[in-house]
Amino acid sequence: MTKDALLFDLLAKGCLRQEQLKKSILVSYTREFDSFDAIDIFHIGEKWNREQRLFWSDPDGIERVGLGYVLRLTAAGENRVSSIAEQKKKLFNDAIIEKWDQGLSGGPLLFGGFSFDPDNQKTSLKWHSFGDATFVLPEILLTRTKENKSLLTINCLMTKDKKPYEEYKRLYEQIQHLKRPQRKLASLLEEDEWTSTEEHLDEWMISVKKAIDMIQSGTMQKIVLSRTMRVDRKVPYDIEAILKALVEHQASHYVFAFTMGESTFLGASPERLVKKQGTDIRSMCLAGTTTRGKTEEEDKEKAELLLRDQKNLQEHQWVVNMISQVLSSFCQSLVVPQSPSILKAGQVQHLCTPISGKLKEDKTILELVQALHPTPALGGYPQKEALQWIRELEVSDRGWYGSPVGWMDEHDDGEYIVAIRSCLIKNSTALLFAGCGLVSDSTVTEELKETRAKFKPIFSALGGLYD
Numbered sequence: 035m036t037k038d039a040l041l042f043d044l045l046a047k048g049c050l051r052q053e054q055l056k057k058s059i060l061v062s063y064t065r066e067f068d069s070f071d072a073i074d075i076f077h078i079g080e081k082w083n084r085e086q087r088l089f090w091s092d093p094d095g096i097e098r099v100g101l102g103y104v105l106r107l108t109a110a111g112e113n114r115v116s117s118i119a120e121q122k123k124k125l126f127n128d129a130i131i132e133k134w135d136q137g138l139s140g141g142p143l144l145f146g147g148f149s150f151d152p153d154n155q156k157t158s159l160k161w162h163s164f165g166d167a168t169f170v171l172p173e174i175l176l177t178r179t180k181e182n183k184s185l186l187t188i189n190c191l192m193t194k195d196k197k198p199y200e201e202y203k204r205l206y207e208q209i210q211h212l213k214r215p216q217r218k219l220a221s222l223l224e225e226d227e228w229t230s231t232e233e234h235l236d237e238w239m240i241s242v243k244k245a246i247d248m249i250q251s252g253t254m255q256k257i258v259l260s261r262t263m264r265v266d267r268k269v270p271y272d273i274e275a276i277l278k279a280l281v282e283h284q285a286s287h288y289v290f291a292f293t294m295g296e297s298t299f300l301g302a303s304p305e306r307l308v309k310k311q312g313t314d315i316r317s318m319c320l321a322g323t324t325t326r327g328k329t330e331e332e333d334k335e336k337a338e339l340l341l342r343d344q345k346n347l348q349e350h351q352w353v354v355n356m357i358s359q360v361l362s363s364f365c366q367s368l369v370v371p372q373s374p375s376i377l378k379a380g381q382v383q384h385l386c387t388p389i390s391g392k393l394k395e396d397k398t399i400l401e402l403v404q405a406l407h408p409t410p411a412l413g414g415y416p417q418k419e420a421l422q423w424i425r426e427l428e429v430s431d432r433g434w435y436g437s438p439v440g441w442m443d444e445h446d447d448g449e450y451i452v453a454i455r456s457c458l459i460k461n462s463t464a465l466l467f468a469g470c471g472l473v474s475d476s477t478v479t480e481e482l483k484e485t486r487a488k489f490k491p492i493f494s495a496l497g498g499l500y501d
Contacts, residue, residue, distance in 0.1 A: 064140030100172025147439030301456025322346030
């Protein structure tokens with residue numbers, strides 16, 4: 035049986051199972067594919083449905099691009115994680131999942147994420163299409179593996195009104211379209227085409243001062259406050275050009291883009307929350323920040339100072355303690371380095387402690403995500419009190435900024451990152467996000483400097499010049 039004939043055969047089986055069970059049936063088929071350019075494929079999605087496409091690349095060199103959404107899983111409120119988990123379970127029950135080569139790493143992957151805080155009452159319309167939790171299953175998913183293999187995954191939800199031959203013909207035509215050359219990416223912005231505004235800056239600085247005063251009085255130990263910068267241009271942003279810039283200049287980061295409706299949430303995050311593959315798990319503690327040096331010598335000197343700085347070391351240790359404590363309850367063994375190393379991330383560098391472990395028993399990736407979010411790196415310490423003060427002191431709604439975003443498969447494996455160094459784009463407006471961890475030794479001036487440095491990677495990718 036040829037590959038194309040196998041696809042038709044699977045669709046026919048899905049149709050038969052749908053008739054027998056009287057429910058929608060997921061059919062998923064993965065096979066090897068021609069070499070592709072991920073950004074180019076993402077552009078093709080603009081012609082199919084520009085409001086339904088996604089992009090993902092990781093530091094290991096794996097790239098994924100999805101076009102069209104077969105379905106969406108959504109949930110709201112404090113039970114959002116368990117609700118998504120239950121919907122996911124129902125989706126894969128009775129699904130027909132086939133791989134041309136069972137050794138391939140393709141398959142039906144759900145992509146999405148959660149809002150930072152479902153109890154935040156400042157929820158704004160700009161995050162409406164993302165919600166408290168949204169996951170999508172792309173109809174077409176192209177993956178480039180670590181071994182530089184190219185994979186095509188086709189997902190189809192067979193309902194009572196779908197016919198196998200019609201679906202096969204439609205999908206076959208779309209696959210052929212993927213092989214056609216596309217236009218070259220547009221150039222990035224010119225200096226005179228944009229304007230930038232640091233939103234609510236005075237209010238943010240007042241909030242930072244209040245937070246530091248509370249910490250110094252002993253009310254709290256750490257609070258993370260975020261702020262936004264708005265960048266407008268005369269014409270709509272070229273999302274593909276921005277992704278290309280991020281992939282080229284932030285290769286050691288996770289580059290992501292989720293388009294929901296008219297808005298796209300994208301970024302280049304250095305921070306893994308958790309990765310699960312079978313019983314193996316990995317996490318990353320990332321907290322404690324300084325700027326980069328203008329020369330290699332100055333950069334090294336700043337890193338060495340960061341490794342000795344008690345303020346940043348204490349801030350980092352809270353994150354290490356929390357993540358290792360949470361994961362130890364799931365794991366039979368856990369490896370936690372005694373001291374942090376330096377992770378260079380664009381215009382800043384961080385204290386970093388990678389953690390790895392072996393699960394006691396099989397757990398889902400969502401159980402780990404729920405237990406870990408938010409870490410002290412993005413929330414504060416103690417966690418519950420920090421979240422309450424963030425709701426009180428922050429002016430804007432974080433939405434998905436600082437939240438878990440990522441992917442998961444039918445086996446409950448997957449990877450989630452912390453969505454920092456990110457922005458929300460709609461047409462010709464981009465809203466950039468940055469945050470800072472406040473402790474007793476923090477100052478308003480230094481935190482302002484730090485957030486401006488954290489804006490730079492995304493700002494540069496938008497095409498602006500930021501001094």
